[in-house]
Amino acid sequence: MANKRYAYYSGCSLEGTALEYDKSVRLIFDALGVDYIEPEDWSCCGSTPAHTIDHVFASALAARNLSIIEKMGLDTVAVPCPACLMAFKKAQYFMEKDETFKEKVNELLDEKYNCRVYAKSTLQVLYEDVGLDEITKRVTHVIPDMKVAPYYGCITNRPPKLAQFDDPENPISMDKILSAIGVEVCDFAFKVECCGAAFGVPKKDMVNRLSAKVISMAIDAGANCIAVACPLCQQNLDLRQEQINKTTGSNFNIPVLYFTQIVGLAYGYSPKELGLDKLIVSADNFVRSRITKEQYEQLKQEQEKGKEKDVKKQEIQEKENP
Amino acid sequence: MRVGVFICHCGNNIAGTVDVKAVAEAIRKIPGVAYATTYMYTCSEPGQDEIKQAIKEHKLNRIVVAACSPRMHELTFRKTVEKAGLNRYYFEMANIREHISWIGEDRKANTKKAIDVVKMAVAKVMQDRPLYSSAFKINKRVLVIGGGVAGMQAALDCADGGLEVVLVEKSPSIGGMMSRLDKTFPTIDCSICILGPKMVDVAQHDKIKLYAYSEIDDIKGYVGNYQIKIRKKATYVDWTKCTGCGACMEKCPSRNAYDYFNFGVAPTKAINIPFPQAIPKKAKIDPNYCRHFTKGKCGVCAKICPTKAINYEMQDEIVTEEVGAIIVATGYSLLDPEKLPEYGGGRYPDVISGIQYERLLNASGPTAGHILRPSDHTEPKTIVFVSCAGSRDKSIGIPYCSNFCCMYLAKQAILTKDHIPDSQSYVFYMDIRSPGKGYDEFTRRAQEDYGVKYIRGRVSRIYPKGKKMVVKGVDTLLGSQVEIEADLVVLGTAVLSNPDAAHLAEKLHISYDTFGFYVESHPKLRPVETNTSGVFLAGACQGPKDIPASVGQGSAAASKVLALFSKDMLESDPAVAKVDINKCIGCLKCVKTCPFQAIKDKELRDGRIVADVIETVCAGCGVCTSTCPCGAIQLQHFTDNQLLAEVNALCLA
Numbered sequence: 001m002a003n004k005r006y007a008y009y010s011g012c013s014l015e016g017t018a019l020e021y022d023k024s025v026r027l028i029f030d031a032l033g034v035d036y037i038e039p040e041d042w043s044c045c046g047s048t049p050a051h052t053i054d055h056v057f058a059s060a061l062a063a064r065n066l067s068i069i070e071k072m073g074l075d076t077v078a079v080p081c082p083a084c085l086m087a088f089k090k091a092q093y094f095m096e097k098d099e100t101f102k103e104k105v106n107e108l109l110d111e112k113y114n115c116r117v118y119a120k121s122t123l124q125v126l127y128e129d130v131g132l133d134e135i136t137k138r139v140t141h142v143i144p145d146m147k148v149a150p151y152y153g154c155i156t157n158r159p160p161k162l163a164q165f166d167d168p169e170n171p172i173s174m175d176k177i178l179s180a181i182g183v184e185v186c187d188f189a190f191k192v193e194c195c196g197a198a199f200g201v202p203k204k205d206m207v208n209r210l211s212a213k214v215i216s217m218a219i220d221a222g223a224n225c226i227a228v229a230c231p232l233c234q235q236n237l238d239l240r241q242e243q244i245n246k247t248t249g250s251n252f253n254i255p256v257l258y259f260t261q262i263v264g265l266a267y268g269y270s271p272k273e274l275g276l277d278k279l280i281v282s283a284d285n286f287v288r289s290r291i292t293k294e295q296y297e298q299l300k301q302e303q304e305k306g307k308e309k310d311v312k313k314q315e316i317q318e319k320e321n322p
Numbered sequence: 323m324r325v326g327v328f329i330c331h332c333g334n335n336i337a338g339t340v341d342v343k344a345v346a347e348a349i350r351k352i353p354g355v356a357y358a359t360t361y362m363y364t365c366s367e368p369g370q371d372e373i374k375q376a377i378k379e380h381k382l383n384r385i386v387v388a389a390c391s392p393r394m395h396e397l398t399f400r401k402t403v404e405k406a407g408l409n410r411y412y413f414e415m416a417n418i419r420e421h422i423s424w425i426g427e428d429r430k431a432n433t434k435k436a437i438d439v440v441k442m443a444v445a446k447v448m449q450d451r452p453l454y455s456s457a458f459k460i461n462k463r464v465l466v467i468g469g470g471v472a473g474m475q476a477a478l479d480c481a482d483g484g485l486e487v488v489l490v491e492k493s494p495s496i497g498g499m500m501s502r503l504d505k506t507f508p509t510i511d512c513s514i515c516i517l518g519p520k521m522v523d524v525a526q527h528d529k530i531k532l533y534a535y536s537e538i539d540d541i542k543g544y545v546g547n548y549q550i551k552i553r554k555k556a557t558y559v560d561w562t563k564c565t566g567c568g569a570c571m572e573k574c575p576s577r578n579a580y581d582y583f584n585f586g587v588a589p590t591k592a593i594n595i596p597f598p599q600a601i602p603k604k605a606k607i608d609p610n611y612c613r614h615f616t617k618g619k620c621g622v623c624a625k626i627c628p629t630k631a632i633n634y635e636m637q638d639e640i641v642t643e644e645v646g647a648i649i650v651a652t653g654y655s656l657l658d659p660e661k662l663p664e665y666g667g668g669r670y671p672d673v674i675s676g677i678q679y680e681r682l683l684n685a686s687g688p689t690a691g692h693i694l695r696p697s698d699h700t701e702p703k704t705i706v707f708v709s710c711a712g713s714r715d716k717s718i719g720i721p722y723c724s725n726f727c728c729m730y731l732a733k734q735a736i737l738t739k740d741h742i743p744d745s746q747s748y749v750f751y752m753d754i755r756s757p758g759k760g761y762d763e764f765t766r767r768a769q770e771d772y773g774v775k776y777i778r779g780r781v782s783r784i785y786p787k788g789k790k791m792v793v794k795g796v797d798t799l800l801g802s803q804v805e806i807e808a809d810l811v812v813l814g815t816a817v818l819s820n821p822d823a824a825h826l827a828e829k830l831h832i833s834y835d836t837f838g839f840y841v842e843s844h845p846k847l848r849p850v851e852t853n854t855s856g857v858f859l860a861g862a863c864q865g866p867k868d869i870p871a872s873v874g875q876g877s878a879a880a881s882k883v884l885a886l887f888s889k890d891m892l893e894s895d896p897a898v899a900k901v902d903i904n905k906c907i908g909c910l911k912c913v914k915t916c917p918f919q920a921i922k923d924k925e926l927r928d929g930r931i932v933a934d935v936i937e938t939v940c941a942g943c944g945v946c947t948s949t950c951p952c953g954a955i956q957l958q959h960f961t962d963n964q965l966l967a968e969v970n971a972l973c974l975a
Contacts (some may be wrong), residue, residue: 169663189666189785220787 020275468500472861604893
């Protein structure tokens with residue numbers, strides 16, 4: 001871990017709708033001593049529109065950024081947004097595999113890309129490179145009543161051939177990180193179900209239906225909060241709750257936080273620093289119930305004493321009324 | 323020297339991309355070639371007759387056939403030339419089909435390459451020497467590895483044919499997978515009722531020696547004379563004393579041992595007899611769960627045993643058996659549902675595999691034949707069966723069809739209706755594969771008479787919702803998504819080879835495919851033979867197959883062994899290593915490198931030590947010839963001179 005420097009590619013979403021994702025990632029990277037630098041003059045990864053039109057073009061948009069990072073002499077890029085991550089991984093995969101494809105892509109670029117940059121999700125950097133022990137060490141605060149459903153979305157770990165990280169059908173990395181900071185994680189069956197993704201504009205009803213399923217499954221699993229790692233998932237699940245409630249008569253009101261925001265809360269950052277004000281469904285209750293580790297330990301001791309007292313009381317009662 | 327060359331068209335197989343006439347013309351120009359011709363099918367009767375006639379007419383004394391792989395027809399043509407009076411080793415085969423015509427489209431290049439290959443064969447045949455095989459005695463005992471239905475059938479047929487049989491089974495009882503099944507399709511026969519008597523026959527046959535809970539440790543030798551080392555694994559119970567009363571099992575305090583026989587449907591005791599009809603019906607201790615082994619104290623079974631059969635100090639024992647042939651019937655294993663995370667296999671107790679469901683249906687299973695959900699022991703009313711759970715799925719490395727799942731899932735759906743009349747079963751399928759006799763009628767009966775709903779499409783996800791399991795999939799006939807709230811889900815998990823299949827194959831020197839299934843000698847015409855003479859295959863170790871096919875192969879393998887043993891002597895292959903004692907310096911490096919221990923040192927009358935090849939043991943691999951520092955050891959029919967003649971023919975041209 002020590003001395004490794006990452007390129008940090010935040011991507012377009014994290015400058016707009018997912019500003020709080022960017023804020024919270026940077027904060028916890030700093031807190032954990034992850035050395036990162038943002039490449040200069042980065043551009044859009046190509047996102048969904050590019051690859052629906054042309055694969056060479058899409059790969060060129062991604063490879064332009066990878067090429068900048070390669071020039072900086074860095075070999076790993078940390079990417080918070082799964083769509084950017086897959087754009088990079090796809091470009092890398094096909095350029096490495098197919099020499100003619102690589103040539104075609106490079107023809108479109110000013111600076112040739114030599115396929116020497118490995119893209120990793122922020123989740124993977126934290127889980128594999130930083131490690132759970134380090135993540136736990138930095139914890140200062142506890143949110144005792146938070147029960148979280150970790151929602152990875154459909155492309156964080158898939159397709160497995162490209163992602164090369166965690167289980168494609170039942171991933172556990174985010175579960176483990178959240179457990180490591182002392183949050184209760186629910187057994188959630190829809191970790192990788194689709195939220196509807198970019199169909200929010202052309203097929204709003206479908207996205208509402210799919211997002212509603214994910215939300216109701218999280219609630220059924222006993223969660224009072226959903227953790228995400230994708231700007232689009234966050235948007236669909238958070239923003240659409242009101243729409244869903246209106247059209248289906250449901251009564252959803254469950255906060256949807258980036259997992260990095262939850263880690264940030266456990267690290268003692270203020271709601272403002274973590275951009276919690278950007279959420280549609282408020283997560284204020286967790287901020288209010290948040291206590292320091294010391295307070296939590298005290299609380300626990302008192303509870304245990306209380307339990308002992310109860311047991312003694314019971315024993316006395318039993319003796320008195322056998 | 324008068325060489326005759328016969329170039330085969332093989333219909334269009336060769337002539338389609340090789341100009342065979344041009345090859346014949348080019349070859350005719352080689353000095354020593356007295357005759358060269360082409361023929362439509364050289365392997366046919368008139369084709370062979372033409373070779374014999376040409377030998378007579380043109381006084382040929384060496385023959386080359388340019389056709390398919392020698393694996394296919396070398397033996398055929400060797401017999402042909404022998405019948406015409408030549409030594410069978412005055413024959414060479416040039417492979418211009420598998421090595422040329424089938425792999426290239428370029429007619430010109432193919433023809434050129436074919437000419438080169440035939441030239442090499444001509445050069446070699448000119449260097450060939452006559453070789454004569456010697457006869458050796460064979461041991462007319464047979465080893466059968468695996469005591470499932472295929473192995474049992476093979477053992478019984480061999481024994482009834484008068485052969486002594488050594489049957490080795492790795493688990494504590496014979497019976498294999500079939501002994502776990504409740505009923506068999508398409509007749510709904512009770513599986514153990516038809517298998518049980520066969521198991522008793524095996525146990526009582528005076529020609530069959532059974533080693534249960536034993537594995538093959540080592541195999542040495544060759545067809546006719548094998549030495550087999552068998553590891554009798556420690557059971558910690560003296561089976562000569564154990565009466566199978568079951569008192570130990572009743573009193574054993576360790577109740578959470580994994581039940582291999584029931585595929586973990588319910589736990590068993592640390593000392594157990596796998597099932598009531600087990601043969602041999604003897605107890606065995608599982609040291610991973612036995613308190614005597616895990617905690618160092620207990621000893622209840624030793625106290626309770628009326629015959630004092632418990633022996634905690636027991637060690638594995640190695641015994642040696644000598645046999646002349648081996649039948650491999652090691653069966654198959656099943657995909658672990660945990661490999662299918664999208665179906666929640668291993669995570670959700672109410673998602674089980676087909677073989678586990680079989681144990682739930684079975685009267686001697688853990689639920690005494692009542693279908694109960696593993697999670698809460700209630701009776702399920704909606705049951706979903708998922709076929710192709712892993713099979714035909716390239717993404718997890720199982721591209722093949724598992725052969726019998728369509729049928730057993732239909733059977734289980736029918737039985738479910740019999741057990742729980744107000745239940746509804748669904749079967750998700752890709753295709754219904756039911757080509758056997760009475761099979762298609764059976765799957766139709768499931769749908770038409772038993773109301774089983776068949777949905778053509780795959781399942782994408784299985785997840786819990788309250789007490790139910792939601793099965794989400796697609797109906798490709800309606801073009802819509804389906805979600806079924808089921809009480810129990812049964813996965814028709816893929817058939818795999820045994821995890822140790824490759825390991826055993828290496829001991830046997832037989833080949834196996836990418837998936838660990840053993841490879842038969844010819845997929846159509848030699849289905850139970852292997853490329854190692856004396857080793858035969860039966861049952862699902864060769865590929866997924868159902869009971870009738872396994873039994874058929876068991877009998878077929880037995881008949882092959884009986885045919886092999888109908889002679890008292892076998893002919894040895896003379897294409898083995900031979901030491902020139904004048905050149906041998908007695909360094910004995912060859913003794914160390916020979917993988918078959920076929921070379922020993924020998925003292926000559928003058929006291930000189932030389933290497934000596936045991937002809938019948940030598941497999942003709944040639945490792946010794948490349949080891950020998952002075953070229954004293956030569957592989958007959960592949961001598962340095964013969965191989966160099968081929969190289970020269972190719973390079974000097």
